[in-house]
Amino acid sequence: MSFILELWKFLRVRKKFWLLPIILMMVVFGGLIVLVQGSAVAPFIYTIF
Amino acid sequence: MRILGLSAYYHDSAAALIDDGRIVAAAQEERFTRKKHDAGFPKNAIEYCLRANDADMHDVDYVVFYDKPFLKFERLLETYVAFAPRGFSSFRMAIPVWLREKLFQKDLLRKSLKTHLPDFDWQERLLFSEHHLSHAASAFFPSPFDDAVVLTMDGVGEWATSSVAMGTGSKLEVTKELHFPHSLGLLYSAFTYYTGFKVNSGEYKVMGLAPYGEPKYAPIIFEHLLDLKDDGSFRLDQSYFDYCTGLTMTNDRFADLFGEPVRGEDDLLTQFHMDIAASIQAVTEEVVLRMTRALAQETGSRNLCLAGGVALNCVANGKVLRDETFENVWVQPAAGDAGGALGAALCGYHLFKEQPRPVNNGRDAMAGSYLGPTFAQSEIEQRLTDAGAKYTVLEEGQMIDRVADDLADGRAVGWFQGRMEFGPRALGGRSILGDPRSPSMQKNLNLKVKYRESFRPFAPSVLREDVADWFELEADSPYMLIVADVRPDKRRAMSDAEQALFGIDKLNVARSEIPAVTHVDYSARIQTVHADTNPRYHALINRFKDKTGCPVLVNTSFNVRGEPIVCTPEDAFHCFMGTELDVLAVGNCVLAKDDQDPKLKRDYKDAFELD
Numbered sequence: 001m002s003f004i005l006e007l008w009k010f011l012r013v014r015k016k017f018w019l020l021p022i023i024l025m026m027v028v029f030g031g032l033i034v035l036v037q038g039s040a041v042a043p044f045i046y047t048i049f
Numbered sequence: 050m051r052i053l054g055l056s057a058y059y060h061d062s063a064a065a066l067i068d069d070g071r072i073v074a075a076a077q078e079e080r081f082t083r084k085k086h087d088a089g090f091p092k093n094a095i096e097y098c099l100r101a102n103d104a105d106m107h108d109v110d111y112v113v114f115y116d117k118p119f120l121k122f123e124r125l126l127e128t129y130v131a132f133a134p135r136g137f138s139s140f141r142m143a144i145p146v147w148l149r150e151k152l153f154q155k156d157l158l159r160k161s162l163k164t165h166l167p168d169f170d171w172q173e174r175l176l177f178s179e180h181h182l183s184h185a186a187s188a189f190f191p192s193p194f195d196d197a198v199v200l201t202m203d204g205v206g207e208w209a210t211s212s213v214a215m216g217t218g219s220k221l222e223v224t225k226e227l228h229f230p231h232s233l234g235l236l237y238s239a240f241t242y243y244t245g246f247k248v249n250s251g252e253y254k255v256m257g258l259a260p261y262g263e264p265k266y267a268p269i270i271f272e273h274l275l276d277l278k279d280d281g282s283f284r285l286d287q288s289y290f291d292y293c294t295g296l297t298m299t300n301d302r303f304a305d306l307f308g309e310p311v312r313g314e315d316d317l318l319t320q321f322h323m324d325i326a327a328s329i330q331a332v333t334e335e336v337v338l339r340m341t342r343a344l345a346q347e348t349g350s351r352n353l354c355l356a357g358g359v360a361l362n363c364v365a366n367g368k369v370l371r372d373e374t375f376e377n378v379w380v381q382p383a384a385g386d387a388g389g390a391l392g393a394a395l396c397g398y399h400l401f402k403e404q405p406r407p408v409n410n411g412r413d414a415m416a417g418s419y420l421g422p423t424f425a426q427s428e429i430e431q432r433l434t435d436a437g438a439k440y441t442v443l444e445e446g447q448m449i450d451r452v453a454d455d456l457a458d459g460r461a462v463g464w465f466q467g468r469m470e471f472g473p474r475a476l477g478g479r480s481i482l483g484d485p486r487s488p489s490m491q492k493n494l495n496l497k498v499k500y501r502e503s504f505r506p507f508a509p510s511v512l513r514e515d516v517a518d519w520f521e522l523e524a525d526s527p528y529m530l531i532v533a534d535v536r537p538d539k540r541r542a543m544s545d546a547e548q549a550l551f552g553i554d555k556l557n558v559a560r561s562e563i564p565a566v567t568h569v570d571y572s573a574r575i576q577t578v579h580a581d582t583n584p585r586y587h588a589l590i591n592r593f594k595d596k597t598g599c600p601v602l603v604n605t606s607f608n609v610r611g612e613p614i615v616c617t618p619e620d621a622f623h624c625f626m627g628t629e630l631d632v633l634a635v636g637n638c639v640l641a642k643d644d645q646d647p648k649l650k651r652d653y654k655d656a657f658e659l660d
Contacts, residue, residue: 003153010119022126030144 050404051108053098054394056115056183056386058154060086060249063387064094065420065471066102066109067394070407072191074101075420075471077387080616085660086250087613090161091390097422106166113397115389116180118154120207122147124229128293136294178396180206180389181357182214182223184381187392188356189216190399190406191414192379198350200340203357203385204234204249213344216354219399219406230293231284233336234359236275239290240329242298244322245312250660255326256364257505260570261555262323264331266307271332273306281340318504330364337365338372345374352377356392360384360530361473363574367532370524382418382528383472391471417582418528419478421469424618429636432618437649440638449585452634453592456484456602460631461498463607465621466585469614474529475606476576477510477586479614479621481630483565483603485509490565490603491556497629500654501610504556507603508574509566512590515600516577519563529576529604535561540571565603576604611657627653 011017054065057078065075074097079085081093099105125147129140150157159171178186184201199214199221210232214223241251244258277283287293289303297311304310309321341353353375355366361384370378381388398404407414424432426442433440443451455462462482470476481498483490485507495503508529509520517523522533540561547558561567580587594600607615609628615621618635625633625640626649633640 003156006155007119010123014120014123016123019123019126022130026126026144027148030148033141033145 050110050398050402051102051104052394052397052402053095053109053112054115054183054390054392054397055091055095055112055158056390056393057090058088058151058157059386060088061385061387062088062091062094063383063390063471064091064098065391065394066098066104067391067398068102070398070404072391072414072416072420074098075383075391076422076469077471077613079613080421080469083613083620085611085613085657090157092161095165101422106162106169111174111176111397111402112158112162112171113176113178113393113401114154114158115178115183115386115393117177117207118151120179122152124205124208128229132294139294139296142296176397176401178393178400179209181209181212181226182221182396182400183389183392184356184384185212185214185216185223185354185392186221186395186400187383187388188354188360188379188381189214189221190219190395191381191391192216192352192354193409193411193413194352194354194377194379196350197352197354197379198344198348198375199354199356200344201355201357202233202337202359204238205229205232210234211340211357215348215350219404221396221400227282230287230290233283233333234357235290235292235298236285237329237333237359237362239292239298239303240325243303243307243311244325245314245316245318247660248298252358253361254502254505256330256362257568258318258323258326259330259364260327260568260572261504262320262325262327264327265324266328267331267335269306270328275332275336277336277339279339280343281336281338283336330362333359333362334365334368337362338368341369341372342374351375352379354379354381356381356384356388358385363530364532364572366530367572370531371533378524379413380528380530382415382470382474382476382530384530385473388472415471415528417579418470418472418474418476419468419583420471421478422616423468424636426636426638429618429638433622433635433638433640436619436622437646438622438638438640439644439646440635440640442637443639445585445637448634448637448639449589449592451639452482452589452632453596455632456482456593457596459484459487459490461490461494461629463621463625463630463633463635464586464589465607465615465618465633465635467583469616472528473606474576475604475614476527476529477578477583477604479607479616480510481605481607482510483507484597485563485565485601485603486597486599488559488564493629494565494603494605499605499609500628506568506574507566507605508576509563509601510576510578510586510590510604512587512594512600513577513579515594516575519601520573520575522575525579526575526577527579527582529574532572532574534571535563535567535573539563540567563599563601566601609653609657611659623651624653627651627656
């Protein structure tokens with residue numbers, strides 16, 4: 001819960017509410033990927049991850 | 050007030066502790082876990098920092114993390130949106146990592162810290178600094194200056210890839226930033242990838258390779274890859290790069306531009322790769338010089354502080370120093386992300402809690418960067434005995450005399466003394482030493498001791514008072530972050546046949562009185578050794594000078610390729626037994642290889658994943 005609250009505060013301070021639908025979509029898509037995939041291992045490109 | 054700074058979860062996790070503004074301890078997690086660039090929670094480093102200050106978590110007032118994960122996630126999402134539908138493969142890899150772990154870093158940190166102290170109010174006392182602000186703080190607050198311009202450059206933090214900040218007293222304000230994907234660090238990493246080295250660790254190799262080549266591709270880089278302005282700001286043409294959307298740094302268009310494919314790890318290094326390395330090095334220097342010249346003009350400041358991964362490019366630093374647009378240049382020795390832990394703690398103390406800066410009396414506050422673990426003589430003896438080592442205990446003067454004799458006789462010596470260094474360089478605390486006058490020393494150390502590529506140069510440690518007699522440098526360079534040339538009168542004239550050699554063949558030609566530390570272009574990455582920060586190392590070089598007339602030693606980090614620098618006497622003994630090091634000096638204990646039990650020798654060459 002505190003995480004959602006913090007995320008909300010973050011979007012408010014940064015004035016980035018337009019990211020919210022994208023975040024929700026990504027949570028859904030990402031959630032599917034997480035479910036399908038066995039493990040989450042970051043490849044070694046630190047720029048993005 | 051005690052503040053603990055942390056960096057973790059990307060690469061080079063570290064912890065640093067400051068006590069009323071004084072830096073009391075700092076260490077990288079990799080030194081304890083023996084896993085290079087360890088990105089895990091720095092549990093061991095934290096424990097060490099607290100132990101070194103006779104404290105526990107109850108005594109810590111605030112913990113400051115070195116960057117802001119939500120801002121990073123914002124950049125990640127906006128980048129995917131900007132490039133969609135390209136980038137799906139990268140998205141597929143990244144999102145699970147974020148959704149499972151990285152997005153919840155605050156909780157993760159809180160949970161990890163709670164294992165140290167369950168009843169601590171982490172909601173109030175766990176703070177976050179921005180990545181480049183942490184770098185800037187690590188460069189300015191420990192510097193010897195009351196006011197300075199602070200330039201930070203690296204791959205990327207949250208959004209910023211370079212930043213400029215103005216520091217005055219205990220204030221530090223970021224005034225401008227260059228944002229992702231336009232990044233000098235990533236441009237250098239793209240070429241690191243293209244020349245077949247590992248991103249984020251092979252950049253040193255590109256820099257070391259550059260003097261073997263000619264910068265003949267620099268005009269192509271300026272024309273096609275970046276649009277560089279007079280003030281050093283630039284934009285990268287993303288159609289040549291893959292790091293925003295793919296899992297590599299560069300794409301086919303990049304390879305077509307230079308006419309060769311990406312070099313495979315085991316493919317031969319050719320003159321082409323050396324020329325490419327020389328070209329990106331020249332471009333980097335030009336960008337950095339434009340930035341520093343513009344900043345000097347804009348601000349009128351006489352002092353410059355540097356941090357961020359690009360500030361580890363000591364060749365560029367040397368050019369900035371010799372450019373003399375700034376009278377004084379100070380580079381944070383832990384300029385990479387590990388140093389972010391220190392910067393975060395300093396941000397917490399001076400910027401968030403508005404505490405004054407301790408008086409430095411014109412000296413930097415890094416104490417020679419000797420901020421890591423140390424071991425008492427009795428503990429060293431106990432640990433070496435337990436490891437099965439055979440050693441002789443000598444008085445300090447005798448030990449120094451014996452090691453100086455061994456060095457003068459051409460032996461390779463492991464030198465483990467006092468506190469471990471914070472930052473990527475060994476500075477005479479955890480070093481391998483050799484005689485720089487020996488023409489075969491560089492090759493032998495590379496191939497028989499370090500097990501690394503033969504083209505890589507070694508750095509000299511020189512007595513501060515003698516530096517100007519041997520190198521074209523008048524300033525302090527205690528952290529090995531400035532490159533300067535060997536003085537002309539110490540160089541050796543090369544014959545026509547030797548001049549005609551090119552590439553790595555040049556390396557085998559002795560180019561000066563100290564060939565082991567003279568690169569093919571007569572440059573050297575200099576460490577000035579000061580009696581006040583490392584008296585024992587200073588005394589050793591002095592003794593070596595008495596015997597040989599040469600106040601210089603070869604100094605390379607005490608490890609083999611792919612291994613973190615040794616931390617404990619046992620690590621040192623294992624490395625000693627796994628390589629062709631001849632002598633090991635740990636505290637007042639001296640170990641000769643011939644005295645050791647041969648059964649304790651181990652295959653060390655393949656023990657670590659290559660970097």
